Amino acid sequence: MFIALDTEFVWQRTYYANLGLIQAGMSPDFDRALLPSSGPAVLHFTPKNDDQRSVLLLDQLKYDGKSLASVVSDRSITKIFHDAVQDLQHIHHWCGAEPVTIFDTRIAAGFCGMPSILSLRQLLINTLGIELPKTETRTDWMRRPLSLEQLEYAADDVAYMGEVMAILIAKAKEFGTYDWMMKEMQTIDNLALYTEDVPINAWKRMKVPVTAFKLPRQLIRLRELAAWREQTARERNLPRSWVVDDKVLVNVALNPPANAAMIPAKELPRPFAPKFFEVLAAVEQMPEDDVPELTPTASTKAREIADQVIKAIATEAAKVHVDAALFGSRADITSFCQNPDNPEHPLNNGWRHQVVGALARSVVGFV
Secondary structure (H helix, E strand, O other), X not given: OEEEEEEEEEOOOOOOOEEEEEEEEEOOOOOHHHOOOOOOOEOOOOOOOOHHHHEEEEOHHHOOOHHHHHHHOOOOXXXXXXXXXXXXXXXXXXXXXXXXXXXXXXXXXXXOOOOOOOOHHHHHHHHHOOOOOOOOOOOOOOOOOOXXXXXXHHHHHHHOHHHHHHHHHHHHHHHOOHHHHHHHHHOOOOHHHOOOOOHHHHHHHOOOOHHHOOOHHHHHHHHHHHHHHHHHHHHHOOOHHHHOOHHHHHHHXXXXXXXXHXXXXXXXXXXXXXXXXXXXXXXXXXXXXXXXXXXXXXXXXHHHHHHHHHHHHHHHHHHOOOOHHHHOOHHHHHHHHHOOOOOOOHHHOHHHHHHHHHHHHHHHHHO
16 A cells, blocks of 8 residues: 655745645555545646546645644555655654655665666656656745646646556566665655754754864854754744855854954844854853864875775676665765774665675775
8 A cells, every 4th residue: 555745845935845735646545534535625636647536636725734644654554755855854844744664766766777866757757658747847836726737737746656666666676676775765764854953963064164173162153153043044934044154154153253243234134143143152151071073074095095986886886776876975985985994884784785885895995
């Protein structure tokens, strides 16, 4: 039993996305009583083919999502997504769903001799020979009423997902990658992927010039200012950069100004300036016994070794019909080369270790 899900949203000038529509494509054995079947929670449209007859279009503007949260949290129901994490982050924030039993067709494609970054449109072409129109990519999904063309366009995003999943599973079994694929799917059943991290960790998502930070106090400033910005952005539902830009946080952490006049208003909007400087002042009183640790910049040698490891993994990945990108990003591989004995690194765990772990270590040791 499965349900294919997708979201349409508007994400401009806000911290959180505004969900406008939830598409649900259900398997024949799915219990339709688990979800609403009529208005106002459901937007009705005339299906253009048999595949669309299994689709419900849930109106997030008039539906609280409680029943959908139960479905998403039900282990007996497979939830199919294409590029699951972002959609599930939005759904979790909206209705509190705790995702389990997820099948991500984007990731699955990477175990079937295809790139793991394929768009849904291209995946449908590759698997079913169906080419979806791109006519409604700029639709304001918060607008009502939505046109029949917009509703049909939205329905197409989930109408064929059950067939796509079946094809990908069959192909993975043919290639001998099915077990690896399903182990990777289990990693998506991780609530931490969908819940907000605590603001105090916000600095970890910033691009920071590591070598510029030489003093503990500078790192504490960066951590506390980033935490304040994160909390403010969430409370005001504003993009982080609208509160204060990364560049300003880094510059202030390195060289704190004496007053707000030293920072242009376009870089630090004046409504936020008093609290900004209040936080900055408080930082100067904090002890230096809990200092953030920046990841060391990789040496030229480590980057050169990483290039060799990436090439070796790409060669092996092609042999086993797995997209090399699934083994890790360049940053992931470089991190491995800096510390190949790290027991927590993905190349030292699970199916990745099984497939290329020994190869990667041998390249590091040889080079």
